[in-house]
Amino acid sequence: MALGLQLGYHSPPSGVSRTPIIESDLSPSDPSIPIRGGQIGKGSDAEGVRPGGESMREYELNFIIQPEISEEGSAAILARLDAELESGSERLCCDDLGKRKLAYEIQKFQKGHYYLLSFLDAGPVVPHLERLLRLEESVLRFLTVKVSDNVVDVEARKAEAAEREAELKRRAVERAEREAEEARAREEAEEEQRQAAAQRSAEAAEQAEAESDGEEAAEASAESAPAETSEGSTTSETEAPAATENTEASADASIEEDKS
Numbered sequence: 001m002a003l004g005l006q007l008g009y010h011s012p013p014s015g016v017s018r019t020p021i022i023e024s025d026l027s028p029s030d031p032s033i034p035i036r037g038g039q040i041g042k043g044s045d046a047e048g049v050r051p052g053g054e055s056m057r058e059y060e061l062n063f064i065i066q067p068e069i070s071e072e073g074s075a076a077i078l079a080r081l082d083a084e085l086e087s088g089s090e091r092l093c094c095d096d097l098g099k100r101k102l103a104y105e106i107q108k109f110q111k112g113h114y115y116l117l118s119f120l121d122a123g124p125v126v127p128h129l130e131r132l133l134r135l136e137e138s139v140l141r142f143l144t145v146k147v148s149d150n151v152v153d154v155e156a157r158k159a160e161a162a163e164r165e166a167e168l169k170r171r172a173v174e175r176a177e178r179e180a181e182e183a184r185a186r187e188e189a190e191e192e193q194r195q196a197a198a199q200r201s202a203e204a205a206e207q208a209e210a211e212s213d214g215e216e217a218a219e220a221s222a223e224s225a226p227a228e229t230s231e232g233s234t235t236s237e238t239e240a241p242a243a244t245e246n247t248e249a250s251a252d253a254s255i256e257e258d259k260s
Helices: 071-084 125-135 154-259
Strands: 056-065 090-106 109-121 139-151
Touching (some): 071 109, 071 125, 090 139
Antiparallel strands (some): 056 109, 090 109
């Protein structure tokens, strides 16, 4: 089952080419392949499988999980795959390739979480693993690739895979620490932005309050100015009759003096 996606394969052993496995290659109803559970069918002398189990084939199972699936959900899928490999198979390592952009949209997803599971088996476990992934709704795509037809020194290959898995775990820890540091840096930057925004908001509020106080003072001053003008006019009107009376009194006095 071809993915049509770049899955990031590891380099196969020297002189060995990868062969994609399709469903017709390993059908459970095919009598020429070994039967699941360790029993050997008619094809016990098939290519890469020697009588007595002296050699095994190496496979890589590439699969993509929906990006929003939690770590617990992904771990549950990996645990079910490992359980399938416990009977007659040898699990080598599982490489968490992380979340990557898909070559094309799948089920409205632009990204996917890529995994690469390496294992040794005579062949019958492959359809069981693929059936498990096919029934898993969170799995977007999967592809099984045969890396080697004949792995004679199984223990040496397991030791090599153990070293690689230890290296993968070390890288995973480093990646987790790096992502945590980046997350802390983002949180600090966001907190600084929030504080700066709060400070700008407070300054704007103070400025608005000052402008409002200034407008109120101006309005109060404008209201008091006509009142003062009105009082001044009343005083002038009061003083005007008094001045008229004084003028009339002076005129009368002048007339009396002339008569005398």
